[in-house]
Amino acid sequence: MQTTESRALDCAYFDSWRCRSCTLLATPYERQLADKQAAVADALPALAWDAPFASAAGGFRNxxxxxxxxxxxxxxxxxxxxxxxxxxxxxxxxxxxxxxxxxxxxxxxxxxxxxxxxxxxxxxxxxxxxxxxxxxxxxxxxxxxxxxxxxxxxxxxxxxxxxxxxxxxxxxxxxxxxxxxxxxxxxxxxxxxxxxxxxxxxxxxxxKPRSFFQTNTAVAAGLYRQATAWIDEASPASLLDLYCGVGGFALHAARPGRAVAGVEVAADAIEAARECAAELGADASFAVGDATSVDLEGTGAPELVVVNPPRRGIGPLADRLERSAVDRVVYSSCNPATLAKDLAAMPSLSPVRGRLFDMFPHTGHAEVLVELRRGA
The missing domain is CATH 2.40.50.1070 (OB fold (Dihydrolipoamide Acetyltransferase, E2P))
Structure with a gap:
């Protein structure tokens, strides 16, 4: 049994059994992170892993x-x-x-x-x-x-x-x-x-009141920086951000000469993304729509697609990406199990590198960013 002294965070609610939501709180944080990394690597195909992006132990939930x-x-x-x-x-x-x-x-x-x-x-x-x-x-x-x-x-x-x-x-x-x-x-x-x-x-x-945003702002910032670095390295002329929410990935990746677009089912999130793009003067467009039915076929297909789906994963969109002309996909997942299922449905888009982002310390949940390349 771990001692209180070995924990990264003291919590009177946990110690008094009033709240046990942080199921891993008795486990030292370094062990939590190592165990998550091992579990994620075991659940996904072989790929190169960057060092996990750690969170603060407390005071991180926005x-x-x-x-x-x-x-x-x-x-x-x-x-x-x-x-x-x-x-x-x-x-x-x-x-x-x-x-x-x-x-x-x-x-x-x-x-x-x-x-x-x-x-x-x-x-x-x-x-x-x-x-x-x-x-x-x-x-x-x-x-x-x-x-x-x-x-x-x-x-x-x-x-x-x-x-x-x-x-x-x-x-x-x-x-x-x-x-x-x-x-x-x-x-x-x-x-x-x-x-x-x-x-x-x-x-x-x-x-907006009903908009989704990552729970951990500091780790979300690291997630956006990493995705942007991979996108800039690929230097696509066109990028499509599916399940774009308020436009976090798209707006970080917007560059002069790069056609950037986002699709999201929530109208208030699209309104927010448009407002931000206007303030930044970013060359980015956003539309309300179903991410699973966006046109990915033919010469109009974007060179790179970002997906950030809910826990259920991208479902039928995986097969459409597999059959599309899209060269690269950057997939941000909050559920490694559905990520693994979606990767299996896209055999032509090989996962080449990934990184764990610890959005949810003291729990078994993990956010994973993976880059896929066609024919790699």
């Missing part, structure tokens, strides 16, 4: 997804126990410092606005989740997930005081009326701002 429970007088912000009761984790050491600093004020806001915590066993109450995202500049975006719109006028009334107390630049309400084990619903109403700027490697990426 987003806090807090389940709200308890009572109006004593709300808890954290996770839910098996019986549905709340476990307060306001001082979770994984979160970036601006998030930790904001938690006591956010708890007060819940009480002041009389946002009754949702009680899972009885299916009563209003406030289900509180989601806070921090930017590299220390600014915050807040989302409140509610069962109904009943509390929205009170939130709007007390929001100015909250914005005065915190570096809050965006606030929105999300409605999730159903009793379901999901984080958010389909309806979002912006009450303040609406955009959080994530300045990564001098690229001012923009996050």
């Amino acid at each position: 987003k806090a997804k807090m389940a709200v429970a308890g009572t109006l007088e004593a709300p808890t912000l954290g996770i839910l126990a098996v019986d549905g009761s709340g476990i307060d984790l306001q001082a979770c050491p994984l979160h970036e410092q601006p998030i930790q600093d904001a938690m006591p004020r956010l708890e007060s806001f819940v009480r002041e606005a009389r946002l009754t915590p949702y009680d899972v066993p009885s299916r009563r109450g209003e406030l289900k989740h509180l989601i806070v995202t921090a930017s590299p500049d220390g600014e915050l975006a807040l989302r409140l997930v509610l069962r109904s719109s009943e509390a929205v006028p009170r939130i709007a009334k007390h929001l100015p005081a909250l914005a005065d107390a915190l570096p809050l630049v965006s606030a929105s309400v999300n409605l999730l009326p159903e009793h379901r084990a999901v984080l958010e619903g389909d309806e979002e109403t912006v009450l303040l701002g609406g955009t959080l700027v994530m300045r990564v490697n001098a690229v001012p990426l923009r996050l």
